[in-house]
Amino acid sequence: MHGGKALLSPSSSADRRLSALVRHLEGSSSIVMGSKDSSIAASPTSARNSVFEHILQASEDPILGVTVAYNKDPSPVKLNLGVGAYRTEEGKPLVLNVVRRAEQMLVNDNSRVKEYLPIVGLADFNKLSAKLILGADSPAIQENRVTTVQCLSGTGSLRIGAEFLSRHYNQHIIYIPQPTWGNHPKVFALSGITVKFYRYYDPATRGLDFQGLLEDLGSAPSGAIVLLHACAHNPTGVDPTPQQWEQIRQLMRSKALLPFFDSAYQGFASGNLDSDAHSVRIFVADGGECLVAQSYAKNMGLYGERVGALSIVCRTPDVAGRVESQLKLVIRPMYSNPPLHGASIVARILKDSNMYQEWTVELKAMADRIISMRQKLFDALRNRGTPGDWSHIIKQIGMFTFTGLNRNQVSFMTEEYHIYMTSDGRISMAGLSSKTVPHLADAIHAAVTRLD
């Protein structure tokens, strides 16, 4: 056979045969295996049939669906307390000044190129991210026992960690707090890890069900993975106290449970980067191993740039090196290497002490605004004499408040007051301003007094 020589006659006769048969087979979806001369199937990929015909439409994401509904509402007093993206007092999204400056510096630097990052991402970014979450003086870093890989924000970091665990860790069970961010179970399930829940939120107190948590983790099989929200639990805003964290740590270490931290709000919760990393640091300080997923979506306002990092703290540098090589094998067939832009901005800010300072100030301002909204809402409800104990609003921390309102009350608030939130009663404090707090307080008051 000589390569390149066509075996079939030129396409025009093929076309003629095709049209002849199409006339005969019009409307038929069966595959005809006929004689070699004229066996042209009414093929699945020709005009009428798709191999994916059976596919149903997937349901809307519950969180993102809130914004869709909000956008459709024409009311001038509508309020979007759904998705967790920070808003200013004027209700506008915010690009931090220090981020603008960093981006401008990048654009003005003509020596910068757009080449592929290594599979593990930008080296500076990785080192600085590890320092940020573990502390600059962390023994694990100094002993070279940490591997950090750049990932696509928190989601990406969780997924890479989950895939790694699925391949290389002998326990394929993860315990996740009840409730948790809606995407957590999917990330782990898709990676082949069985998801179980541990008690976390107590609706009666609107606080932590600490006894339930200890019992559930206490009865987990040895070596099971445990997902921990490092701070500012999403969706409840309920965090363990430092003393409770210490108990959790001891219990987990005594049962060799593997900690997997999701740190999406460092600095955003209390306004202090070190305080918000406390839970992670006590685990690292005891010399044990853990995983940490970091996101810069909220604390640097880099949402859409998808900037994050996965750190795995190992027992030895040798293990850390081998772990990193295996992480690369997970990443390469997923997206080859991570996006350059956002990580470059973060690295620029973290390595420059002035910009770093500026960032901590802007970060604290965001956290403080949210804390003040909590106080204002609490005061407004108290002034209205709204029945119930609303102190959880000021006890909970971070972007979200789990109000304790039920589905009926939430629907009522949407219909009558044009307030949009997820049906579990979670509100994003970042979406509130001094101007809109009264409207929300009125709505809550009405919902609570008129409906059970």
Added chain:
Amino acid sequence: MAQLIRSGFSGRITKSGVLGAARSMSTAWWSHVEPAAKDPILGVTEAFLADPSPNKVNVGVGAYRDDNGKPVVLGCVREAERRIAGNLNMEYLPMGGSVKMVEETLKLAYGENSDLIKDKRIAAVQALSGTGACRLFADFQKRFSPDSQIYIPVPTWSNHHNIWRDANVPQRTFHYYHPESKGLDFASLMDDVKNAPNGSFFLLHACAHNPTGVDPTEEQWKEISYQFKVKGHYALFDMAYQGFASGDPERDAKSIRIFLEDGHLIGCAQSYAKNMGLYGQRVGCLSMVCEDEKQAVAVKSQLQQIARPMYSNPPIHGALVVSIILTDPDLKKLWLKEVKGMADRIIGMRTALRENLEKLGSPLSWEHITKQIGMFCYSGMTPEQVDRLTNEFHIYLTRNGRISMAGVTTGNVGYLANAIHEVTKTA
């Protein structure tokens, strides 16, 4: 709390006591983890960077270089970035990515006036460059055609195998490259297409096949398309080099257009890594032609469900660069000019390399250097010859003999030709 400590550990509560107990109690969880093999392609650049020789040449990874051997940021890209910086917010894109970017991207693949686009029959989402697009497709294929396999050409970009393996889709191969002629093994390719079970999934490189640079002719594409209809096969096109192959994006999309004319419901993975030089920004698109708008909406929604637990939503920066360029007529014109410039330089280097080798009196035929197209040349050198190139001449390329023509310059083409001649003259 004291109770817990007394029951959990013996001795006083000192920090070292707690640490000591933790260390002795828990075993390291990862001590069994083996070091993974280095990526064959990216490992080449690592080795190159570590080499101190002043003569070193990197013709390994497929990233474009100018005639000074420097990476290039296109002028249209710099201008687009200037417009982006400090102006727009950085909010989350939808799960399916930037609608505008996707719209413009579909026009490139399917044609400016495509009826499929007008009729909204294409399910499309922004993806993490070509890799991400292929992976989304592979995961989707696993989920919705769970009994299917994927036919992959021999050879192909090595990561294709990793992608479908990680998606748990079984792989088969089909003949593609003909080592004797250093061209297309068309007869065997057609045999494989005919012998595959009806309704099989095939991965096709739309243009500038990686790593061989060998593309079917237009006539051959038509025959492949016809046979695909006979067999009811599914065609997924990986188009990573549109515009980069011939210099003309419309011409480079010809294979896809032929299939579309024949009514195939194709899939297409597109990347802006090379043709817009946006490598590190990870910008691409996965599209799938459906029977009607309703089905396209359903398929898109399911693709989003795959993206959500992988990275939630794709990065915004690169998408903005692409949209700005493609929707601004002047910037688009500049882009087309710059893409042609890159393609022309590569075509020029192919000619130069071949002429140099012929002038050196090489006994072998080097015709394939100018017949092949795109960024890569499948030289036909053996792994042993490649090792000699690296060890003796500090020339870095992958061991399959693939030369990235983008790394060839007027400054190094003579040196490269000489080295190739040295290691092949006794072949």
